[in-house]
Amino acid sequence: MQLLTLTIGVLCFVGSTAITLEEVMAGSPVTAERVVRDLLEYYKQEDPLGIPGLEVKDPFFLDKTISVSVLSLHGIEVAGLSKFKLQYVNVNASSLTATVLLRIPWLQVISVYEYSTYWSGTRGDMNLTFTEFDIKISAELGSDNNAKLIVTKLAVDITKESFIPILTNTTLDLDLIVSAADSFFDTLVSSAVGSRVSTATDKINERLGARLGDKRFPAGIPPIDLLVAGIKQDLRQKMDPLKIGHKIVQLPAGLSLNASNISVAGLSTVHRAGEVSLQLIDDRLLLVLQLGCQAVSVHADVEVSSMVLPSMSSSLKFTLDSLSIWVEAQQSADVRHPPQLRRIQITLGNFRLVGSGESSFSYLLEAAVNTLPNALRGTISSAIQPTLHKIIQQRLYSLDIEELIEKRLAARAARRD
Secondary structure, X not given: OHHHHHHHHHHHHHHHXXXXXXXXEEOOOOOHHHHXXXXXXXXXXXOOOOEOOEEEOOOEEEOOOEEEOOEEEEEEEEEOHHHOEEEEEEEEOOOOEXXXXXXXXXXXXEEEEEEEOOOOEEEEEEEEXXXXXXXXXXXXXXXXXXXXXXEEEEEEEEEXXXXXXEEOOOOHHHHHHHHHHOOOHHXXXXXXXXXXXXXXXXXXXXXXXXXXOOOOXXXXXXXXXXXXXXXXXXXXXXXXXXXXXXXXXXXXXXOEEEEEEEEEEOHHHOEEEEEEEEEXXXXXXXXXXXXXXXXXXXXXXXXXXXXXXXOEEEEEEEXXXXXXXXXXXXXXXXXXXXXXXXXXXXXXXXXXXXXXXXXXXHHHHHHHHXXXXXXXXXXXXXXXXXXXXXXXXXXXXXXXXXHHHHHHHHHHHHHHO
């Protein structure tokens, strides 16, 4: 085990630094508003580094002695912490999993070491340099026996590209330790970090319980589906059916379509049709959303008139037995840039049009809609997607995300006051 002593000492230092994070940071008390505004300013930088809103002392001096077995470290100085970079975040709301990758391009630990055994002892300067120091955090959430939401799995994986140890005034056995430290790095990291993960999990679950209170999350039902269920209930009470006012549409050849008593039913059948995920990659947020509806119907009284022909009217009911939409949207973390709709895919089920009344107009409409369009659902979907994409993107371009966030923060502060 003596061959592992040096690396264990370094790991103990890293652990101590994490625990005393308050000593590294400086700033005003952390509030939700401050965190959001700091994030907004942070991502306005061309290449954001460090921790948003927190000033990291770099180099950082740790006024402690770390001892493991026969090795002690004194006067520890760490450089490179301010180069911290959030590489990516992947949150899957369907499976309740999250992955975060943090990277420090280089990390240098300088200290005075003391090495003492029964037969020898030495003292000298130590310089340890890590490159591409990566910290990958993976978490899974689930329900406990009381239907409380908890962290069921938390894993921390620390890797590096290279490890360069330089020590002065070494002895033969210490040289062996130095030469072996790199080989045992991954094994030792897993062992050292594993002992702290359990404590971190307990603390997170304690805070999670305090935040969620008495809310219950039954096993097997992802919280995202509970959220959708709440939306369905609101839609059922307020917007199902959805009443739309009088509409007049001018058609070619001098025709005019007059629609009244328009109502849309079935919006409350909305459900999650696939994955719901949010990723942060290269300072860009990517949202993937798959939703569906069942048995959506539109009812309207329709009259078509022209200057040369008698008007024709009918009461129409259009029914679509299923509808699914796949949306991919992107938002720069610098919210001065508008969101972008990267992809929209629409899948239509069977549809049917029923007209009430004895007019030939009703029969013609029923025959036209109930035959050819059903055979060409895929073609119709492909045809309307580019137009719908353009309409949505134009709307997104008009959004000022930063202004919307500031208004929400102001409203939150007003409620608190």
